[in-house]
Amino acid sequence: MNDSYGKIKRMKKKDIILVAVMLTAALSLALSVKMNRSEGESLRITVDGKEYGIYRLDEDQTIKINKTNTCRIRDGKAWMIQADCPDQVCIHHKPLDHTGGSIVCLPNRVFMTVINNQTDAPDTVAS
Amino acid sequence: MLRDRKNMNKKIKKITYLGLYTAAAILLGYVESLIPIFAAVPGMKLGLANLAIILVLYHFGPSEAFMVQIVRILSVGFLFGNLFSIAFSMAGGLLSLSVMILLKRGKAFGIVGISVAGGVTHNIGQIMMASMLIKNIQIMYYLPALIIAGVLTGILIGILCMEIRKRIY
Numbered sequence: 001m002n003d004s005y006g007k008i009k010r011m012k013k014k015d016i017i018l019v020a021v022m023l024t025a026a027l028s029l030a031l032s033v034k035m036n037r038s039e040g041e042s043l044r045i046t047v048d049g050k051e052y053g054i055y056r057l058d059e060d061q062t063i064k065i066n067k068t069n070t071c072r073i074r075d076g077k078a079w080m081i082q083a084d085c086p087d088q089v090c091i092h093h094k095p096l097d098h099t100g101g102s103i104v105c106l107p108n109r110v111f112m113t114v115i116n117n118q119t120d121a122p123d124t125v126a127s
Numbered sequence: 128m129l130r131d132r133k134n135m136n137k138k139i140k141k142i143t144y145l146g147l148y149t150a151a152a153i154l155l156g157y158v159e160s161l162i163p164i165f166a167a168v169p170g171m172k173l174g175l176a177n178l179a180i181i182l183v184l185y186h187f188g189p190s191e192a193f194m195v196q197i198v199r200i201l202s203v204g205f206l207f208g209n210l211f212s213i214a215f216s217m218a219g220g221l222l223s224l225s226v227m228i229l230l231k232r233g234k235a236f237g238i239v240g241i242s243v244a245g246g247v248t249h250n251i252g253q254i255m256m257a258s259m260l261i262k263n264i265q266i267m268y269y270l271p272a273l274i275i276a277g278v279l280t281g282i283l284i285g286i287l288c289m290e291i292r293k294r295i296y
Contacts, residue, residue: 015240015285022247022278030271049262102268107211109261 039100040116043078045071048109057098057114068108083108145183145191152179152199174246174280180224181242181288189228196220214260215253222252238292239285246281247274 045052045065055063057078063071069090070082079095085107093103102113155175162173176199184192200220204213223245230241250273258266 012235012237012240014235015237015243018236018240019243019278019282022243022274026271026274026278029274033268033271102266104257104261104266104269106215106257106261111261111266 039098040114041098042115043071043073043096043112044115045110045112047111052110054115057096065110066108069105069110071112078112078114079103080105080112083110141187141191145187145195148179148183149195149198149202152176152195153202155179156199156203172280174249174277174284177223177242177245177249177284178287178291180220181227181238181245181284182291184224184227184231185238185288185292192224192228193221196224211260215256218256219249219251219253223247223249237285238288239282242285242288243278243281246284247277250274250277 041057043055043057045055045063047066052065053063055061055073055078057073057076060074061072062081063073065071068084069080072079072081077095077097080090080093080103083090083105085105087107090103090105090110096103096112096114098114100114102111104111153176155178159173159175180192180196180199183195200213200216204210204216208216226248227241227245230236230244236244251270254266254269254273258264
């Protein structure tokens with residue numbers, strides 16, 4: 001088994017540049033996401049891209065999302081308490097509050113995000 | 128006659144090695160599921176399986192790497208996942224492998240750079256597939272975190288690959 005690529009060198013200079021570029025891109029993206037983050041007092045849940053419902057964050061409630069997921073709103077925070085998928089990523093996600101953010105359950109294609117439905121139409125929030 | 132047999136032996140050796148690498152890749156994917164690291168964002172993984180894929184890419188070539196990758200994804204998908212998880216893995220795995228092959232052909236980057244690019248594009252492929260499947264573009268919020276995770280795991284995998292190659296070839 002011959003190797004036409006010769007000896008393996010240590011990290012090349014260009015590797016370090018690549019890493020730096022990637023990290024800068026990620027940081028600037030993170031910054032722009034943070035600036036665009038929509039604050040709001042409502043939680044919008046979509047399933048499979050279709051709207052499932054909008055719920056106020058200041059009303060404590062438990063929402064069953066079809067048969068697959070359950071979401072709880074309490075003290076202005078919203079989080080997923082049950083999902084029937086094996087990975088349970090959405091359960092461990094930190095709760096959402098009025099400062100925005102979103103929780104996704106990929107296997108069931110459930111998406112919940114904080115919106116401000118008093119001033120904006122849902123469409124303008126996405127930006 | 129003798130040459131035929133030599134060729135045959137070479138072929139058998141290659142097939143055996145590819146089989147071993149595929150098995151290693153599948154196993155590494157399992158080992159990784161035992162390590163409870165940051166699963167803060169869907170799709171975040173250590174990418175240990177990429178170790179085997181990169182070694183195959185360097186040792187045999189692009190088409191062999193593709194073969195191992197596809198066999199790995201299908202086996203793992205049908206054993207432990209479903210069609211969804213296969214779609215995710217395919218999007219991430221094939222995109223990252225294509226990028227790694229292109230970068231390797233360019234010869235500008237070392238194994239760490241290629242591994243980093245592979246890690247990052249794997250995550251990008253997965254999140255693109257995810258946003259397509261749940262028909263929601265906002266999931267791209269996760270992109271920065273996924274890029275950083277891809278860089279970190281890519282560096283780790285790249286260094287591991289380098290050390291392995293130093294020792295076993």
